[in-house]
Amino acid sequence: MPKKVDHEARREDFAAAAYRVIQSRGLAGATVREVAREAGFTTGALVHYVKSKDELLLAAAEYSAKVIRKRMVTPERAAPGAKALRDVMYLSLPLDADSRGNWNVWLGFWERATQNADVRAMMQNRYTEWNNRLVRIIEAGQEAGELPRDVDAHRAAQGAVALVDGIGVQVALAGRKVTARHQRQLVNDWISSTFRLPASEPA
């Protein structure tokens, strides 16, 4: 048993290292050698745990999913309604330098997904998870009487996914000019118009 645990822990170390390298250098800069160095191991050691560069990139994406998933559980479990939805959407935005780095990774994966079926399948899984989380939050808000029931939860979730990605693109192109406040404002506008709630200024 300990051996298996060690193997998985080591693999996760490499995934985390790959993620950090992609954040700072883009997908193109994430060579096996650079990732091994970041993790503090030799290239040979890395290759023992991860068979190919594509496998390494997919492991990095899984790693980032795990980090984000953990953060989103708290608002989802809080009181259902517009606040839970807003907080989860805020968590997905490129509000600071660290999350802007995540978004650069994400944009790289989009581009790669158009060319590579494995990356595309991984991205589709991630989006299904994200979309389902939003549907769940909206439906819980509707059941609690906090959000209007006549709004289609699936269509609203798709709109939310698209809005967040579009904001990510604007931030990638314009950087800090699209401020955190401005991003939150776009999310608030969307929530209030979609669910016919009073407009609210972001905190």
Next chain:
Amino acid sequence: MPKKVDHEARREDFAAAAYRVIQSRGLAGATVREVAREAGFTTGALVHYVKSKDELLLAAAEYSAKVIRKRMVTPERAAPGAKALRDVMYLSLPLDADSRGNWNVWLGFWERATQNADVRAMMQNRYTEWNNRLVRIIEAGQEAGELPRDVDAHRAAQGAVALVDGIGVQVALAGRKVTARHQRQLVNDWISSTFRLPASEPA
């Protein structure tokens, strides 16, 4: 004079060829050699008109802007209001194979923009133009009494830009599964909730 006209016409031929190559092979596949071949010239002839690969890519982006701009003028000049807005947004969507190709180009430029300042500047110009067009259409609709005046035209335009990009991402990842009807539905939902208009099914 004729010489200058020839020079510009030839440069546009190369831009159009570069655009077609990027559509089918992605940015990475758009080598100078491949573009020259597509245009029916030698590499040497191409280099005479376009100084670098980056210049070629930027020219291709300008070319595509010109094509799309021409298409968008008609609905913008039609009766102002929700219909003009909807028709222009439809024109920007990846509804068929040709426009899905355009979107693959666009995604490639996003990724490159995160790494290259010239590409980023070009993309910012394109987005400013697109955003301004939407603001103009929304404000014309408000002046004509077709759209409510209390909706902030600039914020609504930013929401529209983000939504369309987000739809483009979903299509790039899921292909035909995100049908044309489904894309139009997302735009219609957004317009009706943002401007408090009755919901409408797409044609």
